Each structure stands twice: as C-alpha cells, then as structure tokens.
Amino acid sequence: MSTARDLILVVLGLPAERPTAQGDLSLALAGAEAIDLLEKGMLTLDGDRMVPGPEPTTGDRLLDAAAASLTRREPYDTVAEWLWRRGTGLAAAYAGDLERDGLVRQPRGHFGFRYGDTVLVDSPAHRAAEARRADREPVLAALLAATGIEGESDEAVESLSGDAVTTVLAAVGDVVTQLEAVRLRRDVEHAAFDNVWRA
Template identity: 85%
Template sequence: MTTARDLTLVVLGLPAERPVAQGDLSLALAGAEAIDLLESGALTLDGDRMVPGPAAATGDRLLDEAAVSLTRREPYDTVAEWLWRRGGELAAAYAGELQRDGLVSHPRGHFGFRSARTVLVDSPARRAAEERKATGEPVLAALLAAAGIEGQPDEAAESLTGDAVTTVLAAVADAVTQLEAVRLRRDVEHAAFDNVWRA
C-alpha cells in the first residue's frame, strides 16, 4: 500500500462527526504521492523543484499517474505548484479507487467522500493503515497534521529526517493554509453580499 492509500483509509475511518475538508485532504494526498515517489527514486528535489527520475511502474495506478504527471522539462514544477495541479479532486479519486478494490463500500444511493454511510471493509490494508497511524509513523502523522486532520504540524515533523520529505510536508502545510484563507475570504464575501440584499 502507498502512503496516499494509507492516508485515505485512516481518514475514512475517522468518526463522521470529525470534519475533513476534501481540498485539504487532496493536497495532503498529493504530498503523500510526492513522498512515495521520492522514496522510490522516481523523483528528487533540487531545492523545491521536482526533478523526475527514470520512469518506472510502481504497481499502483494512481501513483503511476502521479509519476507521469511530473513535468519532465526545465523549469521543473516547484512542490507547491505540483501540489495544486495534482491535488485537484484527489480525495475523491482515492476513495473511488479504494471502492473499486473492495476496501470501501457505500450502500446504494449513499455516495460522497465521507458520507455517514461510508463503510470501511475489514481488510489487511485497513489494519496496516491503522497500525501505521497507531504507532505514530512519522510521515503519516506529519501528513495528517499538515492537513489539519490530527495533531500539530511542528510536533509531527520533529521526528522526520530528510530535507526532501520535510520540504514536501512544509509545502503541504502552506497550501492547506492558503486554501483556508481562500475559504475565509469567500465566506466574508458571501456574508457581505447577503447583507447587501437584506438591506
């Protein structure tokens, strides 16, 4: 299983009353893919530029898509640019992939990323993801924290080693913060528009 799949399984296993914004999770999933590509040698970082390595199949369809989506000409994407480009709708893509693999089910008529009817199937993949979370595995913990899902980013990042992974995680945290700022600005604009019509 990839880090992104483990992250998706962990989030889908959270209680329904714990809100998880799909945009935040999608950015974290893109970060998880970048980290897996770094670890596989399919990617290196030059500062914050993503330099693709030799193309090789990973055995995971979405991670292979991520590798193919890397810009292969200079100037290479920055991590932040790639997170925004790759992260669009990624949470739904992973949920759909897990459902196709029989790891997640939605009773008839109840679709959506984390509907109250989302059911995680008891599987070795789910148990492995939960074990990774329970043991505080640093990368998964840092991704959960960076996406604002669980824990504090600074605390989670303390046990990490490797500049490249740290760079990716910092970019995820920055992107999530920017997305939240966009949401807040939109909420303020909508509230102001509503007030104009009420007046």
C-alpha cells in the same frame, strides 16, 4: 501500501462527526504521493523544484499517474504548484480506487465521494494503516496534522531524516493554509453579498 492509501484509509475510518475537508485531504494525498515517489527514486528535489526521475511502474495505478503528471521539462514545477495541480479531486479518485479494490462501500444508489457516506470494510490494509497511525509514523502523523485530524506534528517532523521529505511536508502545510484562507475570504464575500441584499 502507499502513504496516500494509508492516509485515506485512516481518514475514512474516522467517526462521521470528525469530517475532513475534501480539498485539504486531496492536497495531503498529493503530498503523500510526492513522498512515496521520493522514496522510490522516481523524484528528487532541487530546492523546491520537482525533478522527475525514471518512470518505472509501481503497480499502484494512482501513484503511477502521479509520476506521469510530473513536468519533465525545465522549469520544473515547485512542490506547491504540483500539489495544487495534482490535488484537484484526488480524494474522490482515491475513494473510487479503494471501492474498486473492495476496501470501501458506497451506499446503494450513491455516486461520487461524500465524506461520511463511505463505509470502510475491515481489511488487512485498513488495520495496517491504523497501526502506522498508532505508531505515530512521522510522515503519516505530519500529513494527518496538516489536514487537522491530529495535533501539531513538530516532533514527528523533527524525527524525519531528509530535507526533501521535510520540504514536501512544509509545502503541504502551506497550501492547506492557503486553501483555508481562500475559504474564509469566500465566506466573508458571501456574507457581505447577503448583507447587501438584506439592506
């Protein structure tokens, strides 16, 4: 299983009262894909620039799509640029992929991904993802922390070897923070607009 699939299986297995914003999850999934590509030798980093490697197929449709989406001409994408681009709608894509594989079910008559509506099927894949979470595997722990599911992941990140993985995790944290700032600004603007109409 890929890190991204483990991440979404853990998130979908959470109680409905602990929702995760789809945007945050999508960005973390893109980060998980980048880390899997690094580990497979399909990607290297030059500073924070993503330098694509060979494009062998992995057997994972979404991970292959992630590899294909890497910019293959200089200047290469920064990690943050790629996370924003690749992360668009990625949570829904993974939920759909899990549904095709029989790992989740949608309620009858429901289309699209809405957190809390998706029913996770008990499966070896889900149990393996939960075991990885219970073991506090550093990459998964850091990604869960970035989405606000787990607590701070400083200890997990410190135990990682490799600057490239640490760079990706730091970029995930940064873009999730930026997304939250955009949400807050939008909320303030909407509140101000509502106040003008009430006045």
